Amino acid sequence: MLTKTWQLAERTTHIKPSVIREILKLTQRPNIISFAGGLPSPDAFPLEHIQAASQRVLEKYGTSALQYSTTEGFPQLREWVANTVSSRGRATVTPDQVLITSGSQQALDLIGKVFLDPGSLVAVESPTYMGALQAWNAYQAQYTTMDMDEEGVMLASLEAALRRSPRFAYLLPNYQNPSGLMLSAECRQEVAKLAQRYGVPLLEDDAYAGLTFDGNIPPTLHGYAPDNTIYVGTFSKTLAPGLRLAWIVADKSLMGKLVETKQGTDLHTSSYGQLLAYECIEGGFLAEHSRTISSLYGERCARMLAGMEQHFPAEVTWTRPTGGMFIWVTLPQHMSAQKLFEVALEQEVAFVPGTPFYANGGGENTLRLNFSSSSLEKIDVGIERLGKAIRAAM
């Protein structure tokens, strides 16, 4: 049908519907308790605060909130980002190193567009964030994977990947999606040094930094090698994902190309949306609100971990995140998470099987659980059901 009418670009053969979105369709039956999604909890959205801010936007900024604006983003928002990222790492970020993007998915897309030719190699953690693979598949990227352990990416595996001269190495050092793992403080400087030594840019995706349960986050990779690191952050997890607002911090030598590329891609990010976000965050609201969300998620995570301890067989292992939104489960070697998924659906509980998070295949015995978007009661019931399903499938 498609081929008959439309002669499409070669790249479209690499663009597939998100596996997760397909899975989510299966999990929307009314009685199913789903740990499959990746949504922030709407309980955590600061509705009244945003409502109040929305009433100030047009009063304060008038028609400039409705007019075309610069591709780089509003100066006050770029300054806020520069200060925030500076405070998270050991380097000073200036506003002219900040590009406001339409969500971090666009940040990943723009970076792919600027760096990737068909066949270009990207180093990714194994497992890694599926949305990044989706963005870069459209540019016909190939992947070299880096193994992880409890301390995040393994240095030997990173170095082996860097030797292959990828266009960049993509890491999520804090509460990684999907694994919940954290790159240890000790390893960070070493990661930055290795990337510099091999001349490979680091792409640091820091989507979950605002969701820390214990306040214990090591400095950014960016701070150790600001010339060689592209840093991506977002308002989606701490303010609201529906605003589609995120940012790239990069060295000035790269900023020009990123800005020109964004100009041809969508001119600029919503003027109104940027000013609405700024009205919400100026005065320090986000730091305070992050603590509220983190406390909510921390409680849900602890409850899920406790349930797993109680209901999961001893042969199953999992990560114990100190932030973020996800727990990563490893089943016994021989078990298929895909087959478990079918058994679990019968028990009216759902998760995401792990394979789509592996760029080059593997992970058949892994799965991801989301704890941010379910109530404590649902977590209790859902984890008990999942425990039964695992025993039934074993």
Added chain:
Amino acid sequence: MLTKTWQLAERTTHIKPSVIREILKLTQRPNIISFAGGLPSPDAFPLEHIQAASQRVLEKYGTSALQYSTTEGFPQLREWVANTVSSRGRATVTPDQVLITSGSQQALDLIGKVFLDPGSLVAVESPTYMGALQAWNAYQAQYTTMDMDEEGVMLASLEAALRRSPRFAYLLPNYQNPSGLMLSAECRQEVAKLAQRYGVPLLEDDAYAGLTFDGNIPPTLHGYAPDNTIYVGTFSKTLAPGLRLAWIVADKSLMGKLVETKQGTDLHTSSYGQLLAYECIEGGFLAEHSRTISSLYGERCARMLAGMEQHFPAEVTWTRPTGGMFIWVTLPQHMSAQKLFEVALEQEVAFVPGTPFYANGGGENTLRLNFSSSSLEKIDVGIERLGKAIRAAM
């Protein structure tokens, strides 16, 4: 500098800063009257109406205005678009043929991403919209151009371009940017038929349909060949550009690929922005407001045309638009609009020289004047200055 640190994609050598943005920098000196920009008039933004709508968004839609949403867009907004586009052409558009995009620049980018391999041919009018060239240059497109006369694209020139089997043919049938020209009612059906005969998709960019001075707009190309036409419309000219909201209407056989591609590009367009726009337009506000804007722009256009009649030498010719935002000026063959630009700056008046609107070069003696964003007084003074500059340069 760039090449030393970053190994970038081949496509980045085709991505250049917008020539217009460079020109705009030169025209921002305080006393300059600039007809160079392409901004809608902020006088025409319905500030109070949007303010009132913004207060309803969170009240009515609650957290769904802040949460992730579907890539396709909000159902109620897609339905509004389907009805609106149906009313403009001879085919019925259904909501599942509508994709909400982050401005029409993103619509053009996504279409490029789906259709264009490096070296792919695109048929464009000569002159054409510069933003489209910027979007498709990033996919390393090549261009075949179609000449225009007072009735819009010339059929013989269209057919010659179609014979070369471009991936699609891009037309702006209503009040084209930059020329202000209109594709005649008589030619539209013929254009649609020719494209079907040669099996080349049409891309119809209808950004200016809402800005009609006489209400006289022929039916859409889409209505004559809905299976073979991709239609792009926008809220930027009638509601507010800063919201970055537009849409693609396409046959269902293409919609899946467009949606998957947008998913990897930015997940979805701002939930809040979509609902804010919907709250503004439901109940028919936009039709009424379009008449207000069109009346304002019509008056400005008439004033500019009258001034040109009075002050421009007889050797200069120009279009007489019945809508949109631009007048296109042709200087005598031997004259350079670029050189005139420098003389004009001395006279403290500015415009955009025409060459960047030509995909394959040419148009050295042409220029674009914007009438939407200047007051009548500025139009009077600016056109008198420009008349002097032309005489001085001749």
